[in-house]
Amino acid sequence: DQQVKQNSPSLSVQEGRISILNCDYTNSMFDYFLWYKKYPAEGPTFLISISSIKDKNEDGRFTVFLNKSAKHLSLHIVPSQPGDSAVYFCAASGRAGGTSYGKLTFGQGTILTVHP
Amino acid sequence: DAGVTQSPTHLIKTRGQQVTLRCSPKSGHDTVSWYQQALGQGPQFIFQYYEEEERQRGNFPDRFSGHQFPNYSSELNVNALLLGDSALYLCASSFGLSGNTIYFGEGSWLTVV
Numbered sequence: 001d002q003q004v005k006q007n008s009p010s011l012s013v014q015e016g017r018i019s020i021l022n023c024d025y026t027n028s029m030f031d032y033f034l035w036y037k038k039y040p041a042e043g044p045t046f047l048i049s050i051s052s053i054k055d056k057n058e059d060g061r062f063t064v065f066l067n068k069s070a071k072h073l074s075l076h077i078v079p080s081q082p083g084d085s086a087v088y089f090c091a092a093s094g095r096a097g098g099t100s101y102g103k104l105t106f107g108q109g110t111i112l113t114v115h116p
Numbered sequence: 117d118a119g120v121t122q123s124p125t126h127l128i129k130t131r132g133q134q135v136t137l138r139c140s141p142k143s144g145h146d147t148v149s150w151y152q153q154a155l156g157q158g159p160q161f162i163f164q165y166y167e168e169e170e171r172q173r174g175n176f177p178d179r180f181s182g183h184q185f186p187n188y189s190s191e192l193n194v195n196a197l198l199l200g201d202s203a204l205y206l207c208a209s210s211f212g213l214s215g216n217t218i219y220f221g222e223g224s225w226l227t228v229v
Contacts, residue, residue: 004158032216043120043206043220044159089158093216102149102210103172104218106158 003027004092006107013114019077021110023090026071030092034104035064035075038087047088048075080114087111118143120221122207128227129197137192137224141209148190149218150182151206159206165190166213194226202228 005024013019021035031052036044050057050064050073057064063076077084091104121140129135141148147166151159161174165184184190188209194201204223210216 034218036220041225043122043222046217046219049217091158102147102164102166102208102213102215102218103161103174104149104151104159104208105161108156108158 002108003030004090004105004107006088006090006110008110009108010111010113013080013112015082015114015116016079019075019080019084019112019114021075021077021088021090021112023073023075023107024071025073025092025105027092027094027105028071030094030105032093033064033066033073034091034093035062036089036091037084038089038109044089077112080112082114082116085112085114120145120207120209120219122205122221122224124224125222126225126227128229130229131197131199133197133228134193134195135197135226137194137205137207137226138189139192139207139209139221140189141207142219145209145211145215145219146188147210147212147215148184148188149208149210150190150192151208151220152176153204153206153223155203162192171213197228199228202226 034049035047038044066073087109090107149164150162153159164172168184206223207221210218
C-alpha cells in the first residue's frame, strides 16, 4: 500500500529552466509534507516543507504547492542548476490517532538531472 | 551546530550475526527515529524514540530493536541478520513529539553476506 507516490522515476531539465517534481498521497490524515534531496552515499537533506493549512510555501529557488482536494503536491525549482541534480523524495506525516509526528512516509523518489 | 551523526558509516556482517548502529541527534533535538532504505526505494520507518521509550513502530519484525540514552543518543540493534537486511540505515532527529521538521544523518551502510 503505497500511501505516497512519486510517479516519475526521473526528470531531465536544462539549466536555467524550471524543474517540477510531483507527488501524490492517499492518506487524508497526512497534514504535513516535506521534500528532501539526496545525493548518492549521503543522507537526505531537508529542503522545504508545507503544512496542510497552507497551499504554497517558498524558500529561495524552491516553492512547494499543495492541492489538498487532489491530494497532490509539487516542488518547483527555479532556476534549475546543475548542482540540483540529485534524487528528490516527497514525504508526509500526520497526527493520525494521536500519534506524534516523526513517522515519515516517503515516496519512491525522482531522479532530477539538470544539464548545463 | 552539530547535525545528526551516525556510526559506523559502512559495515559488513554475516548472516545470523547481530549488528548495532549508533546515532547522535542534532544539537537541541531529543527525538530520534530510524529508517531503512533499500536500493531504489524511499526510506521506510522502523521506530521512533522519545524520553528513552519507543513511541511509534513501523512494520518491522522484533529482530529490530532500539534504545535511547539519557543524552538522547540512540542505538539500533538487528539480530539474526538476513541478506535482505542489507540497506542504508538512516537516523533522523527532531525536537519533541510535535517536531515535524526532521533532519537525517548520513546513514550507515550495512551489507549482509
